[in-house]
Amino acid sequence: MKSVRIRRINLQQKEININDEFISSLVEEGQPVILENTENLDMTENWTVEKLCEKMKDCNLSIHKGGNLTLDFRTKNFEYANKYPAADFLCEVASGKVRYLRSTGARRKDLPDFEKDYPTLSSDLNLFKPERTHSQILRISPKDLEIWLHYDTLDNFLTQTVGEKEVLLFNPKDAANLYLDGDKSECIGLISNLKENLERFPKLFQTTAFREVLKPGDVLFIPALWFHCTKANNFSVSINTFFKSLPDKMYGKDLYGNRDPLPVEDAAKHLQKAIIALKQLPPTYQHFYFHKLGISAACLSDNNNSK
Ligand SMILES: O=C(O)CCC(=O)C(=O)O
Numbered sequence: 001m002k003s004v005r006i007r008r009i010n011l012q013q014k015e016i017n018i019n020d021e022f023i024s025s026l027v028e029e030g031q032p033v034i035l036e037n038t039e040n041l042d043m044t045e046n047w048t049v050e051k052l053c054e055k056m057k058d059c060n061l062s063i064h065k066g067g068n069l070t071l072d073f074r075t076k077n078f079e080y081a082n083k084y085p086a087a088d089f090l091c092e093v094a095s096g097k098v099r100y101l102r103s104t105g106a107r108r109k110d111l112p113d114f115e116k117d118y119p120t121l122s123s124d125l126n127l128f129k130p131e132r133t134h135s136q137i138l139r140i141s142p143k144d145l146e147i148w149l150h151y152d153t154l155d156n157f158l159t160q161t162v163g164e165k166e167v168l169l170f171n172p173k174d175a176a177n178l179y180l181d182g183d184k185s186e187c188i189g190l191i192s193n194l195k196e197n198l199e200r201f202p203k204l205f206q207t208t209a210f211r212e213v214l215k216p217g218d219v220l221f222i223p224a225l226w227f228h229c230t231k232a233n234n235f236s237v238s239i240n241t242f243f244k245s246l247p248d249k250m251y252g253k254d255l256y257g258n259r260d261p262l263p264v265e266d267a268a269k270h271l272q273k274a275i276i277a278l279k280q281l282p283p284t285y286q287h288f289y290f291h292k293l294g295i296s297a298a299c300l301s302d303n304n305n306s307k
């Protein structure tokens, strides 16, 4: 596996203002980048666990709760707990228990809106909000908590506020070597257990990992479809901002930022029909024509698994 550092841009040195024009240039470039000196740290330096308890005292949270710091969405080695008092959650996180907050909207069907949902926190921050923001999510993790490798279908700014966080990204062009199951990968704990993953998943050797450690004040741009996993090096608070860059009509209703664009859903339906049509033929014809039409074996097995 080749490993490269994610490019950093010092906004103050380069006298860059984050505005929609600058954001469009990042989207167009389509590469991950870390913006530093974003001047968003004004008041968050005093976000100790005690201070956060005070600021969030009226909040009840929906959290991930488990026993293994390497969270795995596919095997669900955690459960969800609702109406969790923020003070309990924060104390448990600070003492290293396996708890993770990915904030949800005020009601189950609402998109997370950090500014509105956590006004006592957001007033301490100077977060920029792209014009076409989809949702803004508060993420709190204990030391050493690692999130599974996955991609999202929206572009994303991940702002690190408290603690350091290691990040590992892959270009979507590496998808064939990432052992995908839907939008998640079978490779779990890539940051904590890279060696074991390379032994078990040898195609990883053919990928290029984009790595860095985010420090408070850093903002990581994760382009849509780039695979990512993160590991908190300390008690960590981050906020991520999902935003849209395709035409509005291409996005369906999506609470989590990972629904495929509508043209992809449309294409999948057509493909399904194509597979059903070809399956009327005897096996020799099927194999020949699947190959000729460029339908991969992976599509066929997906089709076999679907109801
Ligand atoms: O660092 C985390 O907690 C996960 C970040 C993430 O997956 C995202 O911002 O999309």
Ligand SMILES: [Fe+2]
Pocket: 150, 151, 152, 228
């Ligand atoms: Fe993500």
